[in-house]
Amino acid sequence: MAFIFAVMGQRNGAGKTTTAANLGCMLALSGARVLLVDFDPQASLTDTLGIARADADAIKTLYISEDLLARSVSATYEENLSILPSCGALGSLEIEHQSSQEKTIILKTALEPITDRYDYILIDTPSLLEFFIANAARAADAILIPVPCFPGAVGSFVEFRQYIDNAIFANNMNYKYIGVFINYFSPASRLCIKTLDETRKQHTGLIFETCIPRCRTLAESSHAGLAAAGYDVTSLGSIGYAKLTREVLYHVGAKVV
Ligand SMILES: Nc1ncnc2c1ncn2[C@@H]1O[C@H](COP(=O)(O)OP(=O)(O)OP(=O)(O)O)[C@@H](O)[C@H]1O
Ligand SMILES: [Mg+2]
Numbered sequence: 728m729a730f731i732f733a734v735m736g737q738r739n740g741a742g743k744t745t746t747a748a749n750l751g752c753m754l755a756l757s758g759a760r761v762l763l764v765d766f767d768p769q770a771s772l773t774d775t776l777g778i779a780r781a782d783a784d785a786i787k788t789l790y791i792s793e794d795l796l797a798r799s800v801s802a803t804y805e806e807n808l809s810i811l812p813s814c815g816a817l818g819s820l821e822i823e824h825q826s827s828q829e830k831t832i833i834l835k836t837a838l839e840p841i842t843d844r845y846d847y848i849l850i851d852t853p854s855l856l857e858f859f860i861a862n863a864a865r866a867a868d869a870i871l872i873p874v875p876c877f878p879g880a881v882g883s884f885v886e887f888r889q890y891i892d893n894a895i896f897a898n899n900m901n902y903k904y905i906g907v908f909i910n911y912f913s914p915a916s917r918l919c920i921k922t923l924d925e926t927r928k929q930h931t932g933l934i935f936e937t938c939i940p941r942c943r944t945l946a947e948s949s950h951a952g953l954a955a956a957g958y959d960v961t962s963l964g965s966i967g968y969a970k971l972t973r974e975v976l977y978h979v980g981a982k983v984v
Contacts (some may be wrong), residue, residue, distance in 0.1 A: 728842050728843060729762070729842040729843075729844075729845040729846060729847055729856075730846070730847050730848075730868050730869070730979065730981045731838070731842070731847075731849075731850065731866055731867045731868045731869075731928075732750070732848070732849045732850065732868070732869050732870070732871055732880075732975075733735035733848065733849075733850040733863035733864060733866065733868060733869075733870050733871070734746045734747045734849065734850065734851055734852065734870075734871045734872075735860055735863060735869035735870060735871075735872060735887075735891070735955045736853060736854065736862070736871070736872045736873060736884065736889070737883055737884070737886070737893040738854060738872065738880055738883065738889060740875075740877060740939065741873045741874060741875050741910060742873040742875070742910040742911070742945075742948075743851055743852065743854075743873060743874075743979070744767070744771040744772045744851050745775075745873075745910075745945055745949060745973075746777055746871065746873050746910075746939075747763055747772055747849045747850070747851040747966070748763070748775050748776060748949070748954040748970055749888065749929070749954045749956065749968035750773060750871075750968060750971065750975070751763045751803055751808055751849045751943070751954070752845070752955075752956050752957060752968075753807060753954075753956060753968050753969055753972040754846070754847050754849075754972060755805050755806070755807040755808035756791065756805070756807075756956060757805065757972075759807065759845075759846040759847055759864070759873070760807050760809075760844065760845045760846045760847075761805075761807055761808050761845060761846065761847045761848070761849065762800065762809050762810070762811065762841070762844075762845045762847070762848045762849070763776070763808070763809070763848075763849050763851065764810075764811045764834075764848060764849065764850040764851065765809070765810060765811060765812055765813035765850060765851055765854055765861055766817070766834060766850050766853075766862065767813055767814065767817070767851055767853040767856075767859065768813060768814070768815050768816070768817040768818035768853065768856075768859075768864055769813075769815075769853060770812065770813040770815065770817070771834075771851070771935070772813070773810065773951045774850040775794075775912045776803050776810055776928045776952060776953070776954070777848075777953070778801050778805070778810055778812050779801070779812065780812055780813065780814040781799060781812040781813055781814040781816075781817070782814070783813075783814050783815070783816035783818075785799070786813070786814055786817050786819075786820070787816065787819055787820065787823060788815045789811075790820060790833050790836075790837040791833070791837065793837075793840045793841075796811070796838075796840075796841065797841055798835055798838045798978070799811055799812070800841075802918075804952070804957060805954070805957060806954065809845075813875045814918065817960070818856075818924060818960070819857040819967065820833070820858070822825045823947070824858075827982070829861075830861075831858070831861040831862055831863055831865050831983050832862070832865055833957060834850070834862035834863060834865070835862070835865050835866035836915070838866055840963075842872025843893065844885070845902065847981075850863045850866060850867065850951035851901040853952055853955040854873065860891065861968040864891050866961045867980070868903060868904070869903065869905070869906065869975075869979045870891070870904070870905045870906070871904070871905075871906055871907075871908070871975065872884050872887065872888075872906070872908075873890040873907075873908055873909075873910040873939070874907055874908070874909055874915070875910055875911045875913070876909045876910065876911050876912045876919045876922055876923060877911075877918070877919075877922060877923050878918075879907045880926075884896060884907050885930070888905060891937055902977050905977055906933070906935055906975060907930070907933050907934050907935065908935040908937060908938065908939065908971060908981075909923055909926070909934065909935075909938040909939070909983075910932065911939070911940075911941045912938035912939060912940050912941065913940070913941050914940070923938065934977075935971065935974050936974060937967060937970045937973070937974050939951060939968065939971060940963045940980040941966055942955075942962060942963045942964035942965065942967070942984050944958060944959050944962035944963070944965065945962075948964070955971070969973075
């Protein structure tokens with residue numbers, strides 16, 4: 728039975744997709760069977776890993792057809808790392824289920840028949856599309872929130888946490904753990920260091936020890952259809968994600984395979 732992570736957050740460009748790709752890659756490199764679920768109509772995770780986008784006509788039924796879902800999983804360049812691709816038409820899923828009482832359980836229900844095939848599933852989500860965030864939150868065992876290292880951004884995750892905990896998704900939340908980490912950390916920036924210190928003081932226990940550095944390799948690798956480890960395993964970005972992966976697994980009590 729796979730342990731399911733959802734990577735989410737309020738901020739555009741905070742590093743959600745980069746985190747799903749790199750955490751997934753690190754777990755796969757450790758020998759775990761990993762499925763990435765691109766649950767964002769932007770399809771950035773699909774594009775980042777250089778995978779063909781999902782078929783626009785098929786995507787409407789993908790999340791309600793067990794057979795189609797299993798057949799839609801693509802292999803990636805990394806052994807053990809598979810992906811359920813997305814495309815722009817994924818946005819229509821919300822419209823199709825608009826009036827359904829069960830509209831926030833579509834992803835959880837769809838993934839159930841295939842969870843035994845993987846050790847970890849990582850769901851990438853869009854920033855503000857409530858339908859997608861709610862579905863991911865209900866499917867997930869743990870939620871990970873990357874936050875860019877500047878003063879205003881850090882405070883906003885508290886609001887986001889209230890947002891996911893609040894009335895909108897109050898029923899049947901599945902996740903047992905929520906962790907926040909700082910992205911785009913620049914050790915040479917005094918503002919960054921101050922922001923990190925203050926954030927840790929204000930939110931003791933919520934912020935991971937590991938910060939992901941601002942690193943050119945993370946940006947370049949995503950344009951090369953690779954996670955950072957596939958591009959340059961010695962880069963600070965790869966090292967950061969390797970460390971974050973160990974810390975995340977430790978906190979959620981999941982095993983490194
Ligand atoms: N630590 C980092 N250092 C340098 N570049 C980064 C870092 N993290 C992410 N990036 C780059 O920043 C851009 C935005 O990152 P990403 O797409 O992961 O954000 P996102 O939160 O998924 O955005 P969206 O809200 O659009 O889904 C990408 O080009 C990515 O390669
Ligand atoms: Mg994204």
